[in-house]
Amino acid sequence: MVKLKEWIDNNLKGDPIIWGIVILLSILSILVVYSATGTLAYKKMGGNTETYLIKHSSLILLSLAVMWAAHKVQYKYYAKLSLVALWISVPLLAITYLFGSNVNEASRWLTIPLINQAFQPSDLAKLALIAAVAGMLAKRQKNIKDFQNTFLPVIIWIGIICMLIAMANMSTAVLLLSTCLLLMFIGRVPMKFIMMVCLIGSLALTSAIFLGQRGSTFFSRIENFISGEEVPYQAEQSYIAIANGGVVGLGPGNSEQRNRLPHPYSDFIFAIIIEEYGLIGGATVLFLYLALLYRGMRVVAISNRPFGGLLSAGLSFALVLQAMVNMAVAVGIGPITGLPLPLLSMGGTSLLFTGISLGIILSVSRGDHEDAFPVEGNAPRKLAKVA
């Protein structure tokens, strides 16, 4: 025991509670995905259900490894890296929009040559944009009210990336824009600028709807949701799953609705969690996400520099907001979006990007890494140890 603790202390740096939450959710993810992919495995793999179990488990392990690697990196480097990644994602998004493979009439996927793995450039862009915005805001904290030098570069990047994503994936774009707005709010950008962003954002989104592929789907979904006359098939099946679950649930692997819900292993995994683990399970998952957000937020309190704080806050909010939206869809508070539940849903490369996000948050939470942008002249330049 002592040795284990020693090993953990030496190797798993950063907030131990974040580590704990991630590992708990990963275990739950493997359990639920295994149960939920029964139908898929039966249909595609001729009943070989272990195929998805093995594939998903190895991806989870890989994303944990990525997270570990990311938390070893001093987070000040992420400021530079994020800008590089942002420059890369622009052409990638454009290529995907034009030549990517079509899933449900929207080109979101790009196949990486050689390893033949499909990945969504929007995952990369999302991560890069949030990190970059955090960096840009941190760097300019002193003249945060300067429209031309502070606000303009930030909003141009946000505009370009959200626009490119919106052409193929409206939900992700809207969520990303909201997260950026929140980050700007936290980063002390004046409210009048944020209102301006709202205006520009809605303009950008509207134009993307007219230019892009999924505009009509997006609107019809929202329209359906607002009109509320008729419960769509997926939502109905999701409610049935939730109602079936009761307080304690049907037990692991006993879901019935997994056969009827489309994408029970991704879009509607929360409904399956409630069906199998009950209200208790659902509440636990909610609590875990809130705890994750809280710990991410705590980093803001302990870091002396705005970059670390903003980076950690931005990434935590991005992750948890998406989780909230996904769960809201499953319980019928929001229109159907098709966003996966981070950390829980099955899904190839997006798991890895989630891993990187968490790794960065952990890196900041370690507190022994140097910040990229000093704020006040009299602050100590070297290590700021926090007990």
Next chain:
Amino acid sequence: MNIKKSILLRVRFAFLLVAIFAGVIFYRITHIQFVDGEKWRQKSDEVNLQYRKVNATRGNIYSMDGSLLATSLPFYRVVLDPSIAKDEVFRAGIDSLSFLLSKQFNDKSKDYYKRLISDARHTNKKYLILNRKQIGYQEKQEMMKWPIFRQGRMSGGVIFEKVEKRFYPFKALAGRTVGFLNEDNYGAGIEFSFNEYLGGENGEALFQKIAGGTWKPVHDANDIKPEDGFDIITTLDVNLQDVAESALLRQLLNKDAEFGSVIVMEVATGHIKAIANLQKNKNGYGYGEYYNYAIGGQGLTEPGSTFKLLSMMALLEEGKISLNDMIDTGNGTYKFYDRTMRDAKQGGYGKITIREAFEKSSNVGISKLVNEHFGVSPSKFLAYIEKAGIDKPIDFQIQGEGIPYFKTPGTKHWYGTTLPWMSIGYELKVTPLHTLMLYNAIANDGRMVKPMIVNSISRANKVTQEFKTEVLRKKIASDKTIKEIQSLLEGVVEHGTAKNIHNSDYKIAGKTGTAQKLINGRYTQKYYASFAGYFPADKPKYSAIIVIDSPKGFNAYGGDVSAPVFKEIADKIYAQDLKLNNVQNPRARREQFKDNDQLPFVQAGMAEELQMICNQFGISNHYKGAERWVKSSANNKSIDWKANKVDEPVVPDVTGMTLRDALYVLENKGLRVDYAGKGRVRSQSMTAGMNIPKDGIIKLTLG
């Protein structure tokens, strides 16, 4: 307030918002579980969902020359989800849509359809079958342009439910061989035997049961895509099949027979080119395909004299006789134990050579010889049958092959009379296919190939599996024996029992057979008349067998009943198949054209055909291009072919073509053709090279 404090405050504010949101989610869960819980749990039982199979498109069956023998045509049932269309779309389109529906189905009025759809929309019905009548693919394409329908499934609500129907373009042609498959996956012929390939892999999709017992697909796409079936390319030749079938039918009608079968096979490859089975309809009038007597178990029968070929083969192989030895057939009767063997000719043939005994098909002669040489050890005789390879089923590609029946010496069914009767084709059972296989081996100089009917399996025009000709026995007898038997078979047609089909154009070799039918253990006055043989005898290309069961009338012998059918088929094939007409003296024909100093009137057509014709007639001709269609140009007593580019999207030049070619070329361009006169196209009303007018009519002058 410093920067950090401000940031911290803002973060906490944001966290609070998220926490509240999480609270709302939690509240929602409890609401669904406790307030609406009963309603949803009930719904869970009501919503009847099921994974149901989605049928794959069945593969086609083709003849060797590419004609479609069986195909699946899509038909559609028109269903509407009337609740989907937006109000303005619905209001704008409903009138013209109901008008078009009324016109299309031609059963109910426009108002009926309008009311039907509007009512369903009001009651929020999700699935409305507009009409039970199914529509074809073309009609579906047309309908997709109609108002409301043209919005598609997601915004218009129209669903075209595909139903496939099997369609046989040649109707009953080779009906029993092409076969069928019923809903219980039972059937006959190629459809049944190759179902595994034709059927493909069915897909699966989630369906919801709705009122009225219909199943509505839940999603737009299938969950598991069905994989379409493979195509089967048979060895059948539609033209030969037609020839065989009509020749057989004529004779059956002529003789008022019970049933008849024909198989035509290519000697070298064992490819079955035609296979016909016609049986008198139950009502007594006309004939139809009901059972594959040529191949199947019910086709097993005592073959009669066609089996004498095997007896002769055994005798010759034993080396104890020569064809010119004499044999005394006496007065046409001979007693083996308690049974009397009789010859067809009253009073018998007296003393004749063994060759004559075979050619005249003397039962007494052959049975006496076999009994004399094999009586002591009948198993030796059976060893020859085994060597010839017709004692066992051959695992034919179509299921249900009859299993040959032979008695074994020493068992309780083996009597002293068995061997002599066996030697003339009684007390044993084979199908026409097995007999033909034996005759084909003789035609093929002793090499026995396995008959086959499926040449290859393909998908999307790509051959995935090809069946090669299988050699069952490299040599069923010595070369000397084979040569002698070939001469015997030619003798049968030249001056034996089938001399009525002798002709001077080409030689036929074969053997007649007339078996008395055994019904309920007694030989009756009903006959099974057959003829098996091959042609042209000096270079055999095709072998064939004709069997006709229970012909009525005075002449019920194989030579009178079945041989003429063979001749009719052979004549037609001979006339059609240029390769059979070996050019006797090409130079003589060439001289003819030299004298006239005039090239024949071949001006335009398909390169391949024209070249072949010219080569046959020994006219020198040259072609360097690659286009399929050509025009001729004379060049000092030889012909140069010039490419005629008819594939381009302009009016082609068809002058010089035969009408048949011109029609093909022009109608493929969407032009309608009007013509006058006879012969090749002399002029055309539209200039070659101009754009093709829509629905244009082109006038051709022939001459």
